[in-house]
Structures are given as C-alpha cells and as structure tokens.
Amino acid sequence: GAVVSQHPSWVICKSGTSVKIECRSLDFQATTMFWYRQFPKQSLMLMATSNEGSKATYEQGVEKDKFLINHASLTLSTLTVTSAHPEDSSFYICSARGTRETQYFGPGTRLLVL
Amino acid sequence: QKEVEQDPGPLSVPEGAIVSLNCTYSNSAFQYFMWYRQYSRKGPELLMYTYSSGNKEDGRFTAQVDKSSKYISLFIRDSQPSDSATYLCAMSESGGGADGLTFGKGTHLIIQP
Numbered sequence: 001g002a003v004v005s006q007h008p009s010w011v012i013c014k015s016g017t018s019v020k021i022e023c024r025s026l027d028f029q030a031t032t033m034f035w036y037r038q039f040p041k042q043s044l045m046l047m048a049t050s051n052e053g054s055k056a057t058y059e060q061g062v063e064k065d066k067f068l069i070n071h072a073s074l075t076l077s078t079l080t081v082t083s084a085h086p087e088d089s090s091f092y093i094c095s096a097r098g099t100r101e102t103q104y105f106g107p108g109t110r111l112l113v114l
Numbered sequence: 115q116k117e118v119e120q121d122p123g124p125l126s127v128p129e130g131a132i133v134s135l136n137c138t139y140s141n142s143a144f145q146y147f148m149w150y151r152q153y154s155r156k157g158p159e160l161l162m163y164t165y166s167s168g169n170k171e172d173g174r175f176t177a178q179v180d181k182s183s184k185y186i187s188l189f190i191r192d193s194q195p196s197d198s199a200t201y202l203c204a205m206s207e208s209g210g211g212a213d214g215l216t217f218g219k220g221t222h223l224i225i226q227p
Binding site for chain 2: 004006032034036041042043044045046049059091093095097102103104105106107108110
C-alpha cells in the first residue's frame with residue numbers, strides 16, 4: 001500500500017518550453033501532496049504544498065508563476081514548469097500524505113533543460 | 115547554520131558491521147523525525163518514523179531521538195550490501211504528514227561484501 005507514482009520519469013526539453021509532471025497516489029486518497037526539488041549532492045528542498053481543491057502554498061524563494069501546481073483530485077497533483085531554463089534542470093519529487101502520519105514519495109522526475 | 119546537518123560521507127563499512135548514521139538540527143520545534151533510504155535516481159523510501167525523544171526498533175533498524183541534544187541517530191545491525199544507499203534524515207514540526215519535511219543532505223553508505 002501507499003504507492004505514489006510520477007510521470008514522466010525523465011524529460012528533456014528545450015529552453016523556453018513548458019513541462020508538466022504528474023504525481024498520483026495509486027492506492028490511497030491524498031488530501032495533501034508536496035513537491036520537492038533535489039539538486040545533485042543536495043538535500044530535498046520543499047517547493048510547495050498542494051491541497052486538493054485549493055491553491056498551493058509556495059516556499060520562500062519559489063516562483064509560483066513559474067512552477068504551477070494543480071491538485072484537482074484526491075489522487076492527482078501536477079507541477080508545470082513554465083518557460084523552463086537550464087537552471088531548472090533538477091530532480092523533482094512529489095510526496096503524498098497517507099493514512100500513516102507521514103509522507104510517501106514518488107520515484108521522482110529528472111528534468112533536463114537544454 | 116543550516117537547519118539540519120548530516121555528514122554526506124561516503125561511509126564505507128564491511129558486511130555484518132553495525133552502522134551508525136546521525137543528524138543534528140537547530141529548530142527546537144521539530145517533534146517528528148524520520149529516516150528515509152534513497153537509491154540512486156529513485157524517490158526516498160520511508161524506513162523509520164518517530165515522535166519526540168526515545169528509541170524505536172524495527173527489525174535490523176533502530177532509531178534514536180535525543181531532543182535535548184537536538185541529535186537523532188539510525189543504527190543498522192548486521193549490515194548487508196543491499197543496504198548500500200543514501201540515508202536521509204527528515205523532520206517536521208507537525209505530525210500526520212501535514213507539513214513539508216526538512217531534510218538533511220543524506221549520508222552515502224557503502225557496505226562492502
């Protein structure tokens with residue numbers, strides 16, 4: 001139980017284009033999902049908290065107009081990186097709040113912007 | 115000073131050894147402490163979850179929390195080559211998965227056969 005999937009697992013795009021990443025809780029409903037970013041040899045850094053049916057809450061320093069988050073259902077949250085630039089290249093990981101008192105993580109999406 | 119400090123390693127030990135992994139933190143409001151295991155290019159997998167100070171054991175894994183010292187530990191007994199991975203400590207002020215987690219950088223552990 002408590003499986004979280006992400007799609008795609010990796011994506012390469014040109015600078016200036018937009019990329020959408022999906023995060024799904026497969027066997028449970030998640031009222032809250034989180035988006036993290038991890039640069040090589042660095043910690044996972046929380047980007048935003050996404051609650052179903054409401055606007056996401058962004059961490060300080062994260063541009064909400066650049067990283068669009070939509071949590072339209074209890075099992076799906078999406079992160080869209082708009083007008084991507086090479087510095088946005090990173091490992092993006094989502095997590096979902098499960099029935100246990102913690103978060104379950106997806107396998108991550110590796111984004112490379114050329 | 116960063117909120118969570120964790121030695122990135124690598125830490126290399128022989129198979130069968132007891133492994134000790136540690137994190138220190140500065141935010142006294144943290145009350146929930148977790149250890150995750152992350153294999154290369156994969157998402158973190160929850161290993162241990164503890165609340166406040168004390169010990170918790172699950173199979174070969176033991177998690178310790180000392181809130182007075184702001185210090186948490188993960189012990190792995192009878193270490194196996196398959197335990198080779200990066201171990202991340204994480205913590206939050208609120209439980210129930212309601213808040214985003216604050217992570218350490220992770221310790222890269224290598225178990226030598």
